Amino acid sequence: MQNLQKYLASEFEMKSLGDLKYFLGIEVARSKHGIFLSRRKYILDLLAETRMLDCKPIDNPSEQNHKLRFYSDQVPTDKECYQRLVGKLIYLAHTRPDIAYAVRVVSQFMHSSSEDHMGYVMHSLRYLKVTIGKGLMFCKYGHTDVEGCRDADWAGLVTDRRSTSGYFTFVGGNVVTWRRKKQKVVSRSSAKAEYRGMAQGVCELPLLCFSI
Known part of the structure; x- marks a missing residue:
């Protein structure tokens, strides 16, 4: 491994930073039990951006038996804001399988979102408030x-x-x-x-x- 690092350093401007701890918003923690991937800081930044740090948390990532769809008389919401939030949730779902269904639901309305759709996104954010520390554990x-x-x-x-x-x-x-x-x-x-x-x-x- 040291020889490989020296060779790469001779070909490129790079150096070894030691064990991976943080990469693209993913926090990596190692212990005798295995490797744990989480997005605590990413979620906190997202909640701060949406002013949801003080929201009332809930323990379910999606609403049960929802009836989200397109309506001719639906009240539109900020399309750019909706797309940005859903995009961040899609990226977050790479290490959070528990929100995969909720993200799939809201991603269907990217081109024509309403207040009801935005409310579903806020529902997921309230769930993230109480599950900030969740992630993926890889054990041997x-x-x-x-x-x-x-x-x-x-x-x-x-x-x-x-x-x-x-x-x-x-x-x-x-x-x-x-x-x-x-x-x-x-x-x-x-x-x-x-x-x-x-x-x-x-x-x-x-x-x-x-x-x-």
């Missing part, structure tokens, strides 16, 4: 097994009655990829929605097996 479990779990709702989108698939994949007991995606066609039964969700999740597993 002594194996490199590839596992996956998936789920899907049925006709959960009120606009077009499509279903949403979601999956998580694990390598060595640690989550490495996750995704929620609207299905391309309308499923006429919950079983079809589940099978389509399973197909999307299974496609991810061979790629992970090949990479390790």
Whole structure:
């Protein structure tokens, strides 16, 4: 490793800064249990920017049974502000799988947002207030097994009655990829929605097996 660092330093203007602690808003903490990734400072800056530091926290990242959609008589909100906030939540979701669904919902209304949509974003910010310290923990479990779990709702989108698939994949007991995606066609039964969700999740597993 030292020889590699010397070689790179001879070719480029660079130097070793030691163990990684902070990179692109991601805080890295090491212990005997493993490596922990979090975004505490990033979330605090986001709450300060939106003046939500003193908001009332909630323990759920998204509203249950929401009916968000486009309405002809909807009250518009600041489009630029909405897009900026949702963009920051998308970036935050790279280390926070728990907000992946809420981010997917609000990202559908980037080009025509309303006060109701902005209220859903504020709901997620109130959740972040009480979960600032959450993140991803990577531990050494002594194996490199590839596992996956998936789920899907049925006709959960009120606009077009499509279903949403979601999956998580694990390598060595640690989550490495996750995704929620609207299905391309309308499923006429919950079983079809589940099978389509399973197909999307299974496609991810061979790629992970090949990479390790």
